[in-house]
Amino acid sequence: xxxxxxxxxxxxxxxxxxxxxxxxxxxxxxxxxxxxxxxxxxxxxxxxxxxxxxxxxxxxxxxxxxxxxxxxxxxxxxxxxxxxxxxxxxxxxxxxxxxxxxxxxxxxxxxxxxxxxxxxxxxxxxxxxxxxxxxxxxxxxxxxxxxxxxxxxxxxxxxxxxxxxxxxxxxxxxxxxxxxxxxxxxxxxxxxxxxxxxxxxxxxxxxxxxxxxxxxxxxxxxxxxxxxxxxxxx
Amino acid sequence: xxxxxxxxxxxxxxxxxxxxxxxxxxxxxxxxxxxxxxxxxxxxxxxxxxxxxxxxxxxxxxxxxxxxxxxxxxxxxxxxxxxxxxxxxxxxxxxxxxxxxxxxxxxxxxxxxxxxxxxxxxxxxxxxxxxxxxxxxxxxxxxxxxxxxxxxxxxxxxxxxxxxxxxxxxxxxxxxxxxxxxxxxxxxxxxxxxxxxxxxxxxxxxxxxxxxxxxxxxxxxxxxxxxxxxxxxx
Numbered sequence: 165x166x167x168x169x170x171x172x173x174x175x176x177x178x179x180x181x182x183x184x185x186x187x188x189x190x191x192x193x194x195x196x197x198x199x200x201x202x203x204x205x206x207x208x209x210x211x212x213x214x215x216x217x218x219x220x221x222x223x224x225x226x227x228x229x230x231x232x233x234x235x236x237x238x239x240x241x242x243x244x245x246x247x248x249x250x251x252x253x254x255x256x257x258x259x260x261x262x263x264x265x266x267x268x269x270x271x272x273x274x275x276x277x278x279x280x281x282x283x284x285x286x287x288x289x290x291x292x293x294x295x296x297x298x299x300x301x302x303x304x305x306x307x308x309x310x311x312x313x314x315x316x317x318x319x320x321x322x323x324x325x326x327x328x329x330x331x332x333x334x335x336x337x338x339x340x341x342x343x344x345x346x347x348x349x350x351x352x353x354x355x356x357x358x359x360x361x362x363x364x365x366x367x368x369x370x371x372x373x374x375x376x377x378x379x380x381x382x383x384x385x386x387x388x389x390x391x392x393x394x395x396x397x398x
Numbered sequence: 399x400x401x402x403x404x405x406x407x408x409x410x411x412x413x414x415x416x417x418x419x420x421x422x423x424x425x426x427x428x429x430x431x432x433x434x435x436x437x438x439x440x441x442x443x444x445x446x447x448x449x450x451x452x453x454x455x456x457x458x459x460x461x462x463x464x465x466x467x468x469x470x471x472x473x474x475x476x477x478x479x480x481x482x483x484x485x486x487x488x489x490x491x492x493x494x495x496x497x498x499x500x501x502x503x504x505x506x507x508x509x510x511x512x513x514x515x516x517x518x519x520x521x522x523x524x525x526x527x528x529x530x531x532x533x534x535x536x537x538x539x540x541x542x543x544x545x546x547x548x549x550x551x552x553x554x555x556x557x558x559x560x561x562x563x564x565x566x567x568x569x570x571x572x573x574x575x576x577x578x579x580x581x582x583x584x585x586x587x588x589x590x591x592x593x594x595x596x597x598x599x600x601x602x603x604x605x606x607x608x609x610x611x612x613x614x615x616x617x618x619x620x621x622x623x624x625x626x627x628x629x630x631x632x
Contacts, residue, residue, distance in 0.1 A: 226463045228478070229463065237459070244462070249472065257468055
């Protein structure tokens with residue numbers, strides 16, 4: 165049996181997963197940030213990513229049902245409210261619908277799931293199933309892509325403002341919110357994982373869960389990339 | 399294929415389950431309301447029932463993960479907050495701990511699960527599994543024991559005040575809260591079930607789910623009854 169990593173080594177192993185596999189490195193995301201997408205391609209991403217957004221409260225409810233303590237549930241439940249909203253605060257799913265509207269995609273089309281690619285759907289569904297079937301520790305570890313999100317979210321917002329001025333800036337509120345929410349959420353998630361994955365095999369299971377989740381986000385972009393190839397210019 | 403019941407017939411079928419099988423008819427509950435329990439027996443009920451209380455947010459998170467819409471989740475999530483609490487409102491689990499304290503059971507003993515009978519645990523666990531494995535419609539239908547709860551909760555509170563004056567009245571706050579919460583919750587649950595169970599077979603599955611849930615509550619009292627028999631008086 166291998167020796168457990170120190171907390172510092174464990175966090176480094178988790179961060180290495182992000183450095184190597186987070187979807188900020190995906191060719192489609194790079195083209196988005198470089199301003200190389202046409203409106204059809206960017207809208208394709210918004211529609212497909214919305215299928216992921218809609219499933220966030222579902223996977224978080226599954227995690228909620230298996231967390232080890234009432235106190236942890238009290239913290240985790242804010243993630244569901246952040247996305248589903250509540251009276252006086254419409255929440256992240258509604259904000260993503262407004263991003264769609266700001267990019268010229270009707271609410272009806274967003275909600276219809278028309279245009280969600282089968283491979284994008286399969287990737288997201290596999291994430292929900294992972295959170296349903298795996299241990300709470302693996303499910304929470306899979307959420308730790310939030311460690312890497314703020315840098316990408318900031319660069320994506322800047323890129324949309326600079327390169328895609330036809331997207332109304334009001335549509336970017338979702339990303340603004342996430343810049344506040346993600347660090348708060350990941351502080352809790354990371355602490356839960358680091359404090360509870362004590363053996364090397366538990367630590368490696370957490371790293372594997374985060375690797376799996378990076379794969380989910382990557383496959384989502386693969387599906388968009390395949391469905392919305394660059395136009396061939398003469 | 400049998401014809402679907404009308405909404406009125408369906409609700410009547412659900413109410414009949416309660417009239418025939420709700421645990422207000424259980425011998426142990428009847429003795430509680432008649433003032434016939436000794437302190438040891440009443441404390442036994444409080445400790446065992448607490449295992450049920452602690453699992454309410456777990457089963458509600460499982461239901462939350464499978465509800466058909468964001469709007470339904472926004473309503474259902476209040477059940478979890480009602481039990482787990484939030485900043486400034488300690489919630490139903492904490493209120494049940496205070497009931498234990500009011501009856502002379504330490505917080506530590508309540509939280510330790512010492513004294514939870516195996517059959518009580520099995521009954522509650524089967525309920526959580528039911529909500530995990532069955533359709534959302536069946537899981538929601540199983541919550542409809544709330545239709546029958548207010549009458550029992552009221553009579554139980556009155557009985558404790560009258561017959562068990564050694565229980566500090568401040569401990570009854572949990573029941574006070576439920577008298578407000580249960581009618582609000584069941585309005586949503588009943589509407590979800592009645593509007594979505596359209597075929598006779600779906601309606602019968604809902605009735606079966608409610609029957610199962612009545613069995614869970616009944617088995618919990620069976621377990622307490624067996625573990626805390628009446629003292630033999632000479």
